[in-house]
Amino acid sequence: MSTEVAEAGRAEAVRQVGRPADRFDAPEKVTGRAKYAAEFPYPDLAYAALVHSTVARGRITALDAGAARAVRGVIEVLTHENAPKMRPLSRLNLGSFVKGTNVDYLGTDQVHWNGQPIAVVVAETPEAARHAASLVRVTYEELPAKLDFAAEEPHAVPQKGNAIMRSAADKGDAHAALAAAPVKVDLRFTTPPQNHNAIEPHATTAFWQGDRLTVHDTTQSIAFLRKHLAMRFGVPERNVRVLAPFVGGGFGGKGMVWAGTLLAVLAARATGRPVRLALTRESVYHTVGGRTPTVQRVALGADRDGRLTALIHTSVARSGGMPGQVTAASRHLYAAETVHLRQSLVDLDLLPPTAMRAPGEAIGTFALEAAVDELAWELGVDPIELRMRNEPERDPLTGRAFSHRMLREAYALGAERFGWRERDPRPGAMRDGRWLVGMGVATAYHPSLIMPAAATVRLGADGTVLVRCGLHEIGVGAATAQAQIAADALGVPLESVRVEVGDSDLPAGPMAGGSAQTASAAAGVLAACDKLKRQVLALAGPPLRGRKPEEVQARDGGLHVGGSGMTYAEILAGAGRDHVEAAVKAGWARFLARTARDGRRWVRAASGAQFCEVRVDADTGEVRVSRWLGVFDVGRVVNAKTAASQLRGGIVMGIGLALSEQTLVDPRTGRVVNPSLAEYHVPVHADIPRIDVHYLDDPDPTTPLGLLGVGEVGITGVAAAVANAVRHATGRRVLDLPITLDKLL
Known part of the structure; x- marks a missing residue:
């Protein structure tokens, strides 16, 4: 193919990508047709409410649910004394990757934090469930608890790192370089804990049919949640379907599996009824992790021209969940001659932290860039x-x-x-x-980061395209972006593309986290589109017959070589086909190998x-x-x-x-x-x-x-x-x- 044709092809390939396209889901959202996890109707639907512990650490010695059971409309009160047991997590199952905590909810009399769910009331109405939950009386044997982050800071231990999330680094002797630096700043920063406040609080609607489970959930990780529920409830993964077509905001707090989801599914199994558990705003604070507090030290040494001779960045955060890569930016942002980075953790008897936008x-x-600014003041630069x-x-x-x-x-x-x-x-x-x-x-x-993603792309004889991928629509326009990508890859108008997302029965998409969903899904969609074009080319007659894929352009609703070509409708009609479809699978082994390879080559x-x-x-x-x-x-x-x-x-x-x-x-x-x-x-x-x-x-x-x-x-x-x-x-x-x-x- 000539250079001119190749350049024209590249220009043509970006005609949809980059445009300010309106979101596909906008009409459904502004008209109220979009259904969220707590809005799907089921016959005989019951409602659940949580009872939260009032002590930070201890053991339940008595739990009186008599008054709660006497409330009109109450179906069941589940506690550690009568609830069905969930199976333990296995580290070998990818579903354990999204565990919010290690707590065995309603499987033990142990209390691990103030606000931990210790009972679930199921009733005919949400009002009856909430009222009955307020009547449950609990007595505890309280145990000493570590609750003060500042007080526990001296007991911090080094954070364990891994190949993707590193917690320590050294380059030269940064402490000696700092001591010798003619200009220096040495500052101590603190950041507080913070909580998620998505527009849509966490909610789950769960329905069992025998050993088959359907769950509508506010999740950012459909595929992982499916694996997690299958593992915890002892059913084959194929028997679990997770649906999340719309999620009302997710910034990390909906990436993990929290008590509300598990206990809704447990309550549905125990009662034999579809059960809805929609957390109150307060319950979100008590059951869903937030951002860890930190204490950070950033010390910078420089010569009088402002060249960094030392960069020291240390942090103390809370353990459990996801404390985050506090010193990550300090690894890459500045050309310091010496570097010392350390992350440490403290144990507290509180709900574990989790991911919260750029965890x-x-x-x-905040700490690194404020310290750099302070050094600029010291230098007068x-x-x-x-x-x-x-x-x-x-x-x-x-x-x-x-x-x-x-x-x-x-x-x-x-x-x-x-x-x-x-x-x-x-x-x-x-x-x-x-x-x-x-x-x-x-x-x-x-x-x-790019994560594994599967996708299928179906091309109809009428020129329409259906993209199927288990993506998450958490408010970012995910489906619209993938439609733009597919439209360019196949050379069809944007309005010809439809995208199905939000269902675990779809090819497994990536978690909506780590700013990776669009790029990860794009890799799967592009691979499927490329495979599909090869299939179509194999069906084509003159002037495309015998052409290699790299010689052909996808544009104007078909495949072309130079000024001649055939529409998809013509190719499929000539082959007697009403559609063609291509699929690509998500490969975790390939993902790990690629991540390791890329990590050795570049940042x-x-x-x-x-x-x-x-x-x-x-x-x-x-x-x-x-x-x-x-x-x-x-x-x-x-x-x-x-x-x-x-x-x-x-x-x-x-x-x-x-x-x-x-x-x-x-x-x-x-x-x-x-x-x-x-x-x-x-x-x-x-x-x-x-x-x-x-x-x-x-x-x-x-x-x-x-x-x-x-x-x-x-x-x-x-x-x-x-x-x-x-x-x-x-x-x-x-x-x-x-x-x-x-x-x-």
């Missing part, structure tokens, strides 16, 4: 210039190449668009009436530059974010509209991390004292300015379509950019999140 990176970049002086050509720890890295370009574009040159570098020098004005920057960084990540302007009331210390710009290197963007929305959403969540969000735990009892949106403060519309988002849209050559992921990079660096802007406005360096009035007065 370690969101809070780790512009904070962007300091970062550029230390921008590495290769990975600082391993010397491996970056698969894609355009931070210099992101900062240059951001500085120009934000008006960075207008910033007066003196602290407190910029003012607008009573408001002190500050500008801050920080680097965004999140690793890129792959999305990155960006966050620009923030704040206004701080000089009298009250009130902080308002007044302007925001994010410029990101996320590889190729599939859908310009949904990608920008994802990046903005991450920034909004990061502003909450910086200024308001914290879960308050009573260190005497282990009880969450602000388990509702009335007391746990997330940003509202009035808190958020216009957020300008730009991306470089330059594909990474090592990934399917050049994708790097946009779901989580948007939140990284946000808290640091806010803190750095506050430092510029007030001269005060706030080291403890959230940045509240008392820390500035």
Whole structure:
């Protein structure tokens, strides 16, 4: 094929990818036709409510459910004394990967945290279930509990790492280099625990027919949940069907299997009725993990030109669940001569933490990027210039190449668009009436991962395309993105493509986590499309007969060579076929081998530059974010509209991390004292300015379509950019999140 034809083919291949296409699911959502986990009707449906423990650690010595059973409409009260037993988890089963905790719910009289579910009431109505649950009386033998994170910090132990999530690194003697550095900063940061507050609280509707189970669930991991339920309830995996066509927000909290799901399925089995268990907002706080608190130390040493001679980043987080990669960004962002990274954990008698949007990176970049900003103040150097002086050509720890890295370009574009040159570098020098004005920057960084994904693609004789993949629609436009990809791969109009998602009976898709779903599914869809085109080509007559696949272009609803070709309808009609279908399987062995191979060759990540302007009331210390710009290197963007929305959403969540969000735990009892949106403060519309988002849209050559992921990079660096802007406005360096009035007065 000539160079001209090849170039034309490449240009043609991106005609849908990159467009701001409207989401396929928009009409269903805005008209209310979209059904969520707690909305699917079943005949004879019963409702369940949880009873939560009121002690942090101990043993149940008595449980009186008499008053609860006497409530009209109550069907059953399940406790550790009468509930069917669930089977233990096996480490050899991939379903154990998504366990939220190790607790054997209703299988023991042991209590492991304040709020642990210890009974389930099943009734004819949700009101009766909730009322009866409030009447269950429990007495305990209380045991000593470790509840105070700050008090337990001295007892932290090293976090175990693995090939994908490393917890320690050394390059040279960073402590000696720090001691000898002519300019240095050594800071201690803290971040609080935080909880998930998705628009849709967790909910499950479960229905048994003999040993066959159907579950509607608010899950981000359909395939793993299916394996987990099959293992826990002792049925073949093929007998379990998990449905999640729509999920009302998922930021990690719906990736694991929590008590609500398991106990809904248990209650359905015990009662022989379909059972719905929709968690209250408070129950989400008591049964679903959140973000771990941390204590972090970042120490930086530099010569007088600002070249880093030492970078030390250590963290203490909570054990259990997913504490996250707190020091991950420090491995890759700066060309320090010496590096020392350590992550440690403490055990507490609280609900284990879990993934929460950029689990370690969101809070780790707060400490790292605030410390870099403070070093810029010590040196009297512009904070962007300091970062550029230390921008590495290769990975600082391993010397491996970056698969894609355009931070210099992101900062240059951001500085120009934000008006960075207008910033007066003196602290407190910029003012607008009573408001002190500050500008801050920080680097965004999140690793890129590709997971196994299966897919089938069916091409009809009428030119329509059906893509089937067990993806998760958690609010990101997943189906629309895959339709755009398939439309380009097969050369058909976008409106000709339909995508089925959200069902475990579909080919197994990837978990919606790690900013990996779009790229992972794209790999499966593209492979299936390529296989399908080969099948179609084998059926074609002249002028395509005998042509090799690489000689043929998919465009205009068919296959073409130069100026001639055949439509799919013509090819299938000539072959007497009404459709062709191609499928690809997800291979975990291939995934592990590829991940190991790629890890030896390069470092792959999305990155960006966050620009923030704040206004701080000089009298009250009130902080308002007044302007925001994010410029990101996320590889190729599939859908310009949904990608920008994802990046903005991450920034909004990061502003909450910086200024308001914290879960308050009573260190005497282990009880969450602000388990509702009335007391746990997330940003509202009035808190958020216009957020300008730009991306470089330059594909990474090592990934399917050049994708790097946009779901989580948007939140990284946000808290640091806010803190750095506050430092510029007030001269005060706030080291403890959230940045509240008392820390500035």
